[in-house]
Amino acid sequence: MSAGAKKRIMREYGECINDTPPGMKINFDEQNMTEWEILLDGPEQSVYSGGHFKLKISFPTEYPFKPPVVSFKTKIYHPNVSNDDKGSMCLGMLRPEEWKPPNKVVSVLRLVHSLLIEPNPDDAIEPSIANEFKENRKEFDKTAKDWVKRYAK
Amino acid sequence: MDQSDRESSQRAQTPAHRDMMYCHECHDEWYRDEHGLTCPECGSDFTEIIEEDHDPRNDEIGNREDDDGSMPPLEERPPHLHPLFHHHPWRDNDDPEEGDLSNFQWRQTSPGTFAVTGTIYRTVSPSRGGGGGNQNVQNPLMNSFATMLNSIVGGGRPGAQRQGQSDEAADGQATPGANSGPGIGTAPGGHRFTYHSSARLYPRDPDHPGPRLEPVDELNNVIMGLMAALGEPPGHQHNHGPSDHPHTHPLNPLATLFSHLIPGNGAHGDFVYSQEALDRIISQLMEQNATGNAPGPASQDDIDSLPKKQITTDMLGPEGRAECSICMDEVNIGEEVSELPCHHWFHHPCVAAWLSEHDTCPHCRQGISKSNENENSANATSGSSSGAAGGANTNASNQMPGAFGITGEGTLDHPFIVSDTPEQRRGRSSSDRQGRPSSADEGNSGGSLSERLRRGLFGAPR
Incomplete structure (x- = not known):
């Protein structure tokens, strides 16, 4: 990873501390600054309220020319988070073909935050969950809350 | 299809009518001009010419009221090949x-x-x-x-x-x-x-x-x-x-x-049974082809010939500061940056690294290559008025499939629209100087499936 990229990540970290989206805490390790650990409280107004989620943000060596990779380490029932051991979230600006170098981690964090409040079933990674979200919101809410109790306490 | 239609179409296909024979003994069928009136199978004389208004086979079928094998065989393959043989x-x-x-x-x-x-x-x-x-x-x-x-x-x-x-x-x-x-x-x-x-x-x-x-x-x-x-x-x-x-x-x-x-998500091999599964496959294909549809790298000549520009006071944001949005380093007055045709500017090494892989402006995705400029404007046209897309397409001669050539002229029905004037771009770039992506840029980063499809087929909007 180039010195410029490291410098930018440092800079972005500084920016994130000053402007962290609500309910998020960033664990930053200077020895391994390309892997950020995010502790995220489920937003109050969402079905994930009360849950504590652990996320990982990995910066590729080509950063900022390639997007950071966001993955949920805590299991979450969400149309935009893959329901596997990766827990990857890949939509919008995180998509490789959508990513632009001027995008910033802080906007990635905001995207994650807003997606917890309002999932985007039209750009889902889990079609069945997205379908349930659209067709049977009650059942979706129930399962999501159940998973919060089970996995995110 | 109507019965008469069927018959007339059959007659049209076969100009020479051949008599078909039917044997009442062994139910064999043959052409009269090949085997004559006697059944070639059993030698019986109890035969009949099949005519359109009288088909002896119908009577035969109709008489078999006690026939339990009334269903014509749906498939006739050797029994050992049949999956349910056993x-x-x-x-x-x-x-x-x-x-x-x-x-x-x-x-x-x-x-x-x-x-x-x-x-x-x-x-x-x-x-x-x-x-x-x-x-x-x-x-x-x-x-x-x-x-x-x-x-x-x-x-x-x-x-x-x-x-x-x-x-x-x-x-x-x-x-x-x-x-x-x-x-x-x-x-x-x-x-x-x-x-x-x-x-x-x-x-x-x-x-x-x-x-x-x-x-x-x-x-x-x-x-x-x-x-x-x-x-x-x-x-x-x-x-x-x-x-x-x-x-x-x-x-x-x-x-x-x-x-x-149909396991889990409804996908089974190459077949899908639900809209979601189809979406997923399309997304997958789009992702596999993402690099194929994305603009290729800009040529080194084009990168090298980007105009250099020194930072002046009016390029700074309202707070009197500005940064290269790639490395996020602050720029000072007098520092040299490279300006793209869309008037966005970056450190030359920063933007060169990006352009050597994608011929797009990191901010607004407009290409920098001269040869690309036409194509880009055409894309802008197709984006702003879908009607113009078809018209442009018919005029495209030597373009890649999916790319639209620019004609530069429009008809009354499909006017040629330049969606982004240099003035607008300049205005946008000044807002970008404040380190804030413009709202139009943010709109691009969302993506419904149809939006992504459109982008995949027609290139990213610029």
């Missing part, structure tokens, strides 16, 4: 009794066309222990199918056993042992179900010998018939045998079968 739940049962057939009717609906309706009652017993279901135990699909058939034919067993059966269906595990055993004979334990079917028969094409297979029955109807046999949807014919029992519906084994056919 699966014979009815292996040990006789063919349906004559008394099991009822309501069997032939009705002529139009010349040469018959409607056949009939109800067949079959009394069956589950396959014996050695039945075919066991031979495919390792195959979940076949296993499930065996479960289904066993459940159908074993449906008439007493309540306690039915309970166990639901469980077994739920697991998708067939336990053939439960279905075998001496106690289950044909009549007392057997379950009767009704298969209702209707078929239309057409005369064969006299000029094109060979079996003519009309769709005998919709698969749906067949499945519904099986469902009805399970007592599933009301309104469908079903009939319980002598050992009529209260309605206790076992878990529908068909569902188990289909769950094997």
